[in-house]
Amino acid sequence: MTDTTIAALIQRLRTTTGASDDDLRALEALPYTLRNYRENQSILRDGDRPSECCVIVDGFCVRSKTIEDGKRQILSIHIPGDLPDLQNLHLATMDHDLVALSNCALAFIAHSAIRDLIRSRPTVGDIFWRDTLLDAAVFREWIVNVGQRAAHNRLAHIIVELRERLRMVGRVTGDAFAMPLTQEQIGEAMGVTSVHTNRILRQLRLDGVLEFHRGTVKILNEHKLQELAQFDGRYLHSSPST
């Protein structure tokens, strides 16, 4: 039943929201266009006014903002099952970029189709609205991460959050998982330079916490990782009643 193109989205909504089977079937029935993006390819740019939303079918994307002096901040990392530009349903103009981190498959659904579905099934609207609120909850934790945690804790937190989210869509097996960012991009996510990112990664490796090599994280010491990350996943609101 969830063996559709947008299976990851359906799986995530089924386990984390109170979506009815009817609503999920209606979502699966939405008309979409599948498009592939290459590593580093822009999907949407700051200022764009898109008329469709995308579901990540496979691969990783990031949302980011670049400021005047060229510095870039990564705002969020997106994985299969995410709707990284759903906000465009009500905010006409993109205020940031959406970029493919790895080769990606995206299912594009016209705003008009989504609006029609919401009109005929208001509970689907609630599910979508909730998804954008979850987005905001993740942004809030990201602010805390960048604002208050030391760089090594910050990196541990990003890693644990990503792993939790990947687990929800069945993308983690064993002690390793994909995180296809360069060290420079990890730095842009943390708000530090690539040189400092490298320092932190080396320290984590020497301390036997984790290894990061060519886009793959391997956890060596789960206990130490948890200690560093200070991760409290309540903000992911991963059960319907939270």
Add this chain to the structure above:
Amino acid sequence: MTDTTIAALIQRLRTTTGASDDDLRALEALPYTLRNYRENQSILRDGDRPSECCVIVDGFCVRSKTIEDGKRQILSIHIPGDLPDLQNLHLATMDHDLVALSNCALAFIAHSAIRDLIRSRPTVGDIFWRDTLLDAAVFREWIVNVGQRAAHNRLAHIIVELRERLRMVGRVTGDAFAMPLTQEQIGEAMGVTSVHTNRILRQLRLDGVLEFHRGTVKILNEHKLQELAQFDGRYLHSSPST
């Protein structure tokens, strides 16, 4: 017509969204309970499961998160006309705190009343949804601010953003406006210590950019301020078509 308790909210929605007069009248007709909070009083705490939402009628609030070691990060500053806990309509549990910065008057509206209104007027639902998306857009810029800008630019940005938002609800006259945070709280907003906040404020004063005294910002040199803030207000989506 906008001389109601929630005038600031109505004014903001009228100018920044495409809300119809009928929708705005329906909003004004919502039943509410007015409650007053004192400076520093908690309105909602992390973990609460509220059954109503509030509109800020008067005063300032902040949303914040406190991490294990006691450090606190301010996530957003809220002003009259804001709906700082609208996300609870779909996320049952608070994942952060909402605190009154100054003495505040808040109008509380039951979730059930809001849900009823949305059901009978879906366009009101769109307006509310959009408002939470705007919230998320402000969070995104806040991430950029904390992650990429040097502390003096960061403070300038916070000040300019706050002023823009205060202007929308008619709370700025001349070159001064209220920002009732202590230096420690400004630091918690920027992700720096109170000592460093003090350094930055002194430098801005010596450079003739602005003065901050007892919760009031006075702009001395608008040009220098703009230069520091690197402020691009597009993310505030302050016209209906953005």
Add this chain to the structure above:
DNA sequence: GCGCCGGCTTAACAATTGTTAAGTCCGGAA
């Protein structure tokens, strides 16, 4: 295979920011 290029690694040094510790100032309570 060879060379190129992007990404990784490291080191030395500089700048920013945090920590600690003393005050000072000022408004409200007694």
Add this chain to the structure above:
DNA sequence: TTCCGGACTTAACAATTGTTAAGCCGGCGC
């Protein structure tokens, strides 16, 4: 009015993070 406490201010010093620069490594195109 006086005193008290919270907020502000400053300085000295420490820690973290940025900057610059150089070399290395490894995959990919020729």
